[in-house]
Amino acid sequence: MSVVGSIAEIDAVRDYLTRIGAEVRSTRKAIVREDHGRYWKDICVINFSPEGEISCSKADYEPTEAEAAQIKQAFRDTQWPRSNTIVGRVKIPEEMLVGVEPDEVEERIFEFRNAAGEFVMFQKRVDSKKNGKAYLPWTYWDDGKWRQLEPMGSLPLWGIADVHGHDTVFVHEGAKAARHMKRLMTEKGTKWQELKKRFPWAEEMENAAHVGWIGGALNPDRTDWGQLEALGVKKVYVVADNDQPGKDALKEISRNINLPTYAVVFTDQWNSGFDLADPWPDKMFADVDGAKVYVGPSFHEVITDITWATNATPVPGKVRPLLSVRDVFKSQWTYVRATEVFVSNAFPNLKLSETQFNKHMSAYSHTAELSKLMHQSGSFSTGEMIYAPGEKVRRLISGSGTHAVNTHVPCFIKPLKGSVTPFINFMEYLFPRPEECREMLKWCATLIAKPEVRMGYGVLLVSEQQGMGKTTLGSHILAPLVGISNVSWPSEIDIVQSQFNDWIAEKRLIIINEIYSGHSWKAYNNLKSYVTDKDLRVNVKFQKPYVIENWAHFFACSNSLRALKMDEHDRRWYYPSVAQEKWPKEKFVDLYAWLKAGGLRVVRHWAENHGEYVAPSDPAPMSGAKLDLIFESYTASQKEAAALGKAIAEREVPTAVSTGDVEVWLKGKGGRDELGSTGHELRKSMKQAGCRMLPARILIKRRPQYVMVNGAFIRDVLGGNMDNATAQKVTEHLCNPELILPSEM
Template sequence: MPDPETRNAAGPAKDTGGTHEAEGRSPRDPFAGDPCQTEGRSFVQSLGDIKPISDYLRRVGATARNFRRAERLVGVEGYEKPVGRIDIAHDGTVTVSGDIEEPSEFEQRAILEAFKAVQFPRITTLTAIPEPPPGVRLSDPSVFPCYNSEGEFVMLHQRYETPTGKGFIPWTRWSDGQWRKMEPETLPFFGLPETRNKATLFIHEGATGADRMRRMIEGDLPWSEFPWRAEVEHAAHIGWLGGVYAVSKSDWRALAGQGWSRVIIVSDNDEKGLNAAKRIAREFGSNTWILAFDNRFDEGFDLGDPFPEVLFDEEGVYIGPSLKECLIPATWATRKLPAGGRGAPTFVLSDAFAPMVAYTVEPPRIILRNNPSRDFRLDAFNMMIRPVSDVKDTAAKVHARVECQHDRLLYRPGEKSGTLNVDGSRGFNVYEGGVSPSPGDPGPWLDYLEHVFPEESDRKLAMRWLATLIAKPSIRMKYGMLLISTTQGVGKSTLGHALRLVLGARNVSFPSEGSLVDSDFNSWLARKRLIFVNEFYSGKSRRAYDKLKPLVTEDHVEINEKGVPQYELENWAHFILCSNSDAALHLDGEDRRYLVPTVSEGKRDKVWWDRLYRWLNAEGPGVIARWADEYVRKHGWVAAGEHAPDTHRKRAIVESSRSEGQQFAIQLGEHLTSLDRQVILRTRDVRAWIAQQRGFRDTSDSRLEKPDTILRAIKTVPGVTVWANAMRPKFGATRDSVVMNFSPRPGVKWAEIKDRLTDIQGVSADEPF
């Protein structure tokens, strides 16, 4: 936009005949005199100079807008709403529309007669702004010069406050050199010269929001209090003038004709503003959106206002929604087919809307391509899109478009979102990545990791796992982490908060232990990279361990969501389970699924935590992503097939996870390896001995562990070999597993070693050891 302070010198007026007129009217200058007018006619300054017109307008309560139009206005919640319109032809013929009374026959004759003696000046566009209107300063932030797309001045838009809202004065320059409070027939947009060479257009209700964006982009205002800088600073920003009841006065067709890649309409935060935005959206093609603020923003809020304090924490860090989260689709979804006879009209999906959506057959979902992780069930999609559709079932219209069709929904971290042909089918990848890496000092992150994982060897294992999770989305590690500290408040949950910020909220879920273990529904697992459980405690029961086992390692899972048939999805979930109990999760001695590092039992003060959270809620996530990239480059990453490394803490957890019977089995195994001869025991004898040690009458006691449970424990003892399953030797008509304190050579037959078979007495296990 030309600088108003440097354009005060009068410039030549271009005899262009004024601005373009509204659609459906003649493009001829509406303010030009009739060709038959004579030089003897006198110029008038306003319609008030023509007494018959002035009397008529006063009688019907109308306000002149210019020499050719008047309106009857009513105040509605701070807006001036036109309810009736008067159009005056060049010869004085009056035409009315809306809620307004026509002139009487006497009044019309008087107006026609008066028009024979007058002529009117014309609106002019200027290459520079002359001296401003009386009492108006161009430096006033409430004064907005408006230009056409060629950079020519058209109108000064002056904003002022009233007790009930806001008002506007349209100042235009006329061919007689005078400023008048008259608006052109077609209102200009504020900010048009800045729209050149931009792909994205923001359309603001009024000039203030567009002007604030312009001033921040040009460096006249700081970005410090505006959290959406990245989304707006490279876009064009214009303001439509006149408010929600003046939408039809702007030339939307010409604006839409400039070929925008994306259009975002920013109305005031109220119902009328949203309805006006919806009307404007119909003028544009594909990729049109409405920026809809939620109830944390004040009523009437626009981007010219400061963001509400509630959206910032105590340290001034923004904690509100992103701009993307506030967007709702506004491209008109359907179009009417040409009439082909009688009956109800037929609608199909519009060509503008089709590129914005995709659908999947399994599960039945509709996806917004600009926000692929936001997929909708059909009924939810229909309700959401109904305001911009002619039909109730828009989903059916989407299904009819072949370019929208996909066989199945995919979740493939590391791949671009969108269409992927996988395993002979056409899928749609809904994965969206997290924060982008950014430079900065990772010191706060490293301090946090040193606090949470105080043992250096364990910390390196945890850092390698975390760096792989963040920097290598195409790798799914086959083990998770179990974080246990008996002291509460050491900061385990902070890890979940940080990873949510880095990986993206839609890729992380925080289910309860009950949701994981007790519920048949597992929507918390679908389309997630991280499952973080803050409070996990299952005691020594194997139920939780066994239920989680396939979820940690399997590549595909069945997703069971309420109201939807089960469907298969690739499993990209990693698990972090946190607990304050050593009995958090039963772990087998041969467990390969959980890294169990030592976690701090100490605490940090509030100042330390406040400083860390300020960093995490500001530049921290991008810096952590950069740290992860550098870490895997320097130190490597966890390969997809690796098993969880052993730790001292894990061995202690495994020990505490063992039942009493398992502990007896291990004691027996250790006793066997201490013997100086090779021996073999039948599993039935081992169980009988354990039952005796525990004071049970016999092995039928329900409290006694199953054979497999006992064998899993005893074979963890170094030097013990177990023959089970298909290797079980035959004893008469039955087969039984056996335990031995040596390793038979490969291919040995039972007949060759059965002479080592003995009983409990034969290994002196009936004596204390």
């Protein structure tokens, strides 16, 4: 009986393989492949048993009856070697080192071991100008020979022996990227430690095992993925190369892994074909205070859930398989009964109706009606959905005592210590009054660094010129630092006319770029409850209304001084003075460049260390600009009354004026218009201007009337105590408004 090292040595087999265009992969395995650029797809796998039986994965490539008979006959007197595993260290065979320089061995030779740590295979990287890059397998066989063949059975995963004790595994496309990441995360040498410091996602990718699948992006089915689950892995991240074949492999890998599975999906910001062993694009780094800092996408921004949803079990005698939901997939989603939506536990801002859920998961399940299977399988459901920025857990007991899912997603911009001067300079320009600038810095720091705090007031920025920097602060600084999923930009029409208010649901920052366009009073009244209410009733199109806790902070802007109607008792808004002269264009250019080059990270570090924050119970501070805004929102009569009140307050002699005389005076001026100038509002206007009102009405001209007085009257006539007021004292100092503020002739 002759020993044959490969089916290629048997004439009948060689003729058959030549006819179908197959190539030998192992002693008794061949494949037919299609080339797709630098990738190939194994479209048919042909296995030969030791007795000469042939198994073809595709009927089109099966041998003819004559070929099959000839092959079986040739196998009768043939003995086949088996690929061996080896315990301990293995010397690289000399024939494998041909064309490899001594200083290239470490980079061009890859050693594969199984989960038990036994040697399985070497892989040699060959670079050719004509054929590009290729990886050649070398295995050791029980006849004592090394052969340039794959091992028998499934292809090995590089690094699988290191998986023991790790809950999380990163699966890279190819051994090169996996080996590089293992070295980067575990090597103690100075070179690797320095590289790790500069690696953008080191924090997220350390404390995990790194393995590599081989055989090409188009052939992930040739790997035994079940061994990951057998080794106790709890979570898998697949890192395919940045090209279409790599992305196409994700679906097949997901289907074969019965574990929570996520994909690291590179975008066009990375070079085509990029993997984690390649240099990162220079544009993703910037100089911050002399240090090179990463400013590209965060790890969390490139992650997507690709956990496969279903099993398809063949049923004897039936064409259709029995479909069931995998337990691991059930753990990835929560069904919220109150709103009838599916919420992703990994990405809770992803909330889908049943129709949306079915479409979203169609690529990763065997059915287009997955929601029905989820309900039938008893998947986890909860009574309600909550939005709790201060909580880090995903599932918790709500204030009402029911199980709930927390849909808040934090901002993933990491703090970086550095000079925050560009931001401070911008804020001092935008808010020229020092005390008001200090209050705005405190409000911004609280919003950024204290997600567990809901401040009791919003901010309103008004400037008659456009391009002052209001949008820069709101949309380009605060929004990314709060987290874009926690921000909305409703229009004034959304606020005052739409029946839907999902723009405020599960948001921490509401940016209104122009709050006044003809409906100012209605907008203000609509916003009153939103600014202060603890809970919201949310009305979303095509969803059941639901109640959720209100965490919204308002950042409203306008180019009109009539943006909102305010009074002196309104503590819902902080209204600082805004710069009226534009910053030079070059300063804005420099600020945006700084923000893009890591400035946002510096601002986060500043906010987390600011030390002065707004408490939930703090009212909005008063400001000069707010007083101006209150005056601008007055009716004509209120403005006249305020002017009178100011004149009374400024008089140095004791002065008293009855509100009856004020109303007569206003009527003579054509006042008491229909826009809210009631007696109560007139008195408020005068008090706001500095007047004081006696606590009890005084009988004047046989009618009880309110009386407005100045400080001199309280001091000199009443001895500082307004309860000492009498009709006689008031009458002695009663003055006609016309004498205090004469009408224009």
